[in-house]
Amino acid sequence: MELLREALAELQSANRKKEMSEIITKLVVDLSKPEGDPERVQSIPLTEEELAERETMRIQAEAEQAAREATEQAKSDAKASGIAKLLALGLTQEEAQALVN
Amino acid sequence: MQLIQTVTVGSGGAASITFSSIPQTFTDLLIVQSARSTGDFGFGTWQHIRYKLNDSTSNYSGRYLDGNGSSAGSSTESKLLVRANDSGSTANSFGNAQVYIPNYTASTNKSYSVDVVTESNETSSLQYIGAGLWSDTTAISSIVIDGDGLGNLAQYSSWSLYGITKGSSGGVTVS
Numbered sequence: 001m002e003l004l005r006e007a008l009a010e011l012q013s014a015n016r017k018k019e020m021s022e023i024i025t026k027l028v029v030d031l032s033k034p035e036g037d038p039e040r041v042q043s044i045p046l047t048e049e050e051l052a053e054r055e056t057m058r059i060q061a062e063a064e065q066a067a068r069e070a071t072e073q074a075k076s077d078a079k080a081s082g083i084a085k086l087l088a089l090g091l092t093q094e095e096a097q098a099l100v101n
Numbered sequence: 102m103q104l105i106q107t108v109t110v111g112s113g114g115a116a117s118i119t120f121s122s123i124p125q126t127f128t129d130l131l132i133v134q135s136a137r138s139t140g141d142f143g144f145g146t147w148q149h150i151r152y153k154l155n156d157s158t159s160n161y162s163g164r165y166l167d168g169n170g171s172s173a174g175s176s177t178e179s180k181l182l183v184r185a186n187d188s189g190s191t192a193n194s195f196g197n198a199q200v201y202i203p204n205y206t207a208s209t210n211k212s213y214s215v216d217v218v219t220e221s222n223e224t225s226s227l228q229y230i231g232a233g234l235w236s237d238t239t240a241i242s243s244i245v246i247d248g249d250g251l252g253n254l255a256q257y258s259s260w261s262l263y264g265i266t267k268g269s270s271g272g273v274t275v276s
Contacts, residue, residue, distance in 0.1 A: 029119060
């Protein structure tokens, strides 16, 4: 199951990498230009540096999201453990849920 | 309140949106977002959208509350994060958000507030509110908006930048 999860994460990461590299323009709104000026809103290709930065951002953001998910899972596990202990003490399911929610 | 500019993402999507040379003649800024990300974590129906004030990636400190109709949570973030519908949410659905930045030209640290809904006509929707501080005393002259490294900005996503000017209360100033 763990291998499957890792394989899925790798596939998702590869898809994001591909998708991130396919969008190579940014929209820049230069508010110093007057309204109606064609240079006020422009679609500009990303530079090589920006493309490299996006790849770095992708790797960092994936790591941050993995950390968030781990934190959420830990919270969920702790909640389940707390509920089980409360039930063992004689509380009803409803009473235990009311305490932890 | 005055609309400064609305920008809409065209065909093919965009990596980012930049509002540059923001006029320094208002008191507060309001950004109204209707957005969809091309990314999908498989972690609910939302995806992060990141705002960088003066294109800065540092000195942000925010606390957020979120709820999806069945559970609630809180988080702290070192980025100015908003959320949008992700690519796995109902087709053609877009999340709404507002980011309010008071006193954006002042030579003090900048506070911000965030208010988001990512309703997509599904059993789960997300409400996300937050408040934070950008510890930088520079006046805000640009804002960069991107998918935080995990998605691009989908076609038809839009951002409207408003400037708000304080009124005169006629009150007494104590010196």
